[in-house]
Amino acid sequence: MNDVKSAKNDSKNGVELVGVGKMYGNVHAVRDVSLAVKEGEFLSVVGPSGCGKTTMLRMISGFVAPDSGDVRIGGASMKGVPPRKRRVGIVFQNYALFPNMTVYENVAFGMKAQKWPEDRIKDKAAALLEMVGMEDRAGAYPRHLSGGQQQRIALARALAIEPRVLLLDEPLSALDAKVRNTLRFEIKRIQRNSGITTVYVTHDQEEALSISDRVALMRGGALEQLGVPAELYASPASEFAADFIGVNNIMRGVYQGDGRFVWNGRTLFVETKRDPGPAAMMVRPERFAPAEAGPVLNEPNINILEGRVVGKVFLGPLTRVAFSVDGATLLMDLLSAAGEPLSAGDPLRARFAAADAHLL
Ligand SMILES: Nc1ncnc2c1ncn2[C@@H]1O[C@H](COP(=O)(O)OP(=O)(O)OP(=O)(O)O)[C@@H](O)[C@H]1O
Ligand SMILES: [Mg+2]
Known part of the structure; x- marks a missing residue:
């Protein structure tokens, strides 16, 4: 029958959601989400607070039953x-270790529950503690560990039972930026080495883009966009996606066809296949560059905007320059090392290529 056949075809999928939905009263926490996480894939789920990320994880783990649709694991x-x-295996935001158990006992807990032989538990726990860099703290209690150390133990504990799927719900959000940065790459390394199918929830878009094979963006319980990080960054599917994924210049105007977009009475060139009509043009701040002085030439590949510098912020390797064009404020990122001597009030000619403009 159909079910048997599709189960076979999907055997390369670690986790599959098929038209999954969940209501709480009249709140549509998750609505008709279909997506397949491939075996061994690292998928991040991002989106604003309340968009259904945790509910989706709970349905995969089985703590919440979907009202509609189906969750499949390994087909x-x-x-x-x-x-x-x-x-x-699950790792939560708030550590959730057993406070009255040592690090070793926490990691061994699931294996004991599954009645593994004592020797095997010892070996496995030792290997896991080494993997998360906590081998010398086996006898410590959670209250004696930092937040980052507790999350390492939570990760070891989740992996102890050799799960088919690892679910992480904002595991780093309670940690400071430096620890978060280190741990995110450790989680990625451990995931890659173990090859375990992973669904990672975060509302930090930078985190998601930096460690995932693919990113699922959710909005109001539904899947807004799913793609590899570079795709989400360069070609967001909507203004919501563009806005969520990072800093953007969004210019609303009308697409006239033939690669011409009219914004505030100016004609700008864009590469697109879409139909004419109202549209928003997005240009990443790093795609702007200062242009030479001279007449504004209407070259179909290059756009030039003339305006004035409003201010600038030093961001380390980059300097972000705000400039206004006909009352609209746009951002341009320049390499700080290039040392542009721009200051507020200076006239500015900013250029960007038609290929770097994205129509939403
Ligand atoms: N047990 C529950 N009872 C009632 N409503 C719930 C329950 N769990 C979640 N909701 C509602 O469902 C929606 C989705 O919640 P969910 O926890 O999945 O969001 P989230 O994306 O994880 O948000 P956050 O980033 O804040 O953790 C929200 O509107 C929330 O209020
Ligand atoms: Mg949540």
């Missing part, structure tokens, strides 16, 4: 399969 439907039988 098999999870309908009626309780959480402990799904072989899913």
Whole structure:
């Protein structure tokens, strides 16, 4: 039958959501989400608070049952399969270690529950503690560990039962920026080495773009866009996506066809295949560059905007320059090393290529 056939075809999928939905009262927490996480893939789920990220993880783990649709793990439907039988490892935001157990006991807990032989538990726990760099803290209690150390233990504990899927719900959001940065790459390294299918929830778009194979952006319970990080960054599917993924210049105007976009009475060139009509043009700040002085030539590949510098912010390697054109403020990122001597009030000619403009 159909089910059997699709289960076979999907065997390369670690986790699959098929038209999954969940209501809480009249709140549509997750609406008709279909997506497949490939075996061994690292998928991040991002989106604003309340968009359904945690609810989606809970449905994969089995703690919440979908109202509609189906969750499959390794090609098999999870309908009626309780959480402990799904072989899913979970790491939460708030450490959630057992406070009255040592580090070793925390990591060994799941293996003991599954009645593994003592020797095997010892070996496995030692290997996991080494993997997360905590081998010398086996006897410590959680209260004696920093937040970052506790999350390392939570990760080791989640991996102990050799899950088929690893689910992480904002595991780093309670940590300071430096620890977060180190740990995100450790999680990525451990995930790559173990090859475990991973779904990682975060509302930090930079984190998602830096460690994921693909990123799923959610909005109001639905999937807004799914793609590899570079795709989401360069070609957001909507203004919402552009806005969520990072700093953008969004210029609203009308696309006239033939690669011509009219914004504030100016004609700008863009490469697009879309139909004429109202549209928003997006240009990344790093795609602007100062242009030589001279007449504004209407070259179809190059756009030039004339305006004035409003201010600038030093960001380390980059300096972000705000400039205004006909009352609209746009941002341009320049390499600080280039040492542009721009200051507020200076006239500015900014150029960008038609290929660097993206129509939404
Ligand atoms: N147990 C529940 N009872 C009632 N409403 C809930 C419950 N869990 C979630 N919701 C609602 O469902 C929606 C999605 O919640 P969810 O926790 O999945 O969001 P989230 O994307 O994880 O948000 P955050 O980034 O704040 O963690 C929200 O409107 C939330 O209020
Ligand atoms: Mg959440």
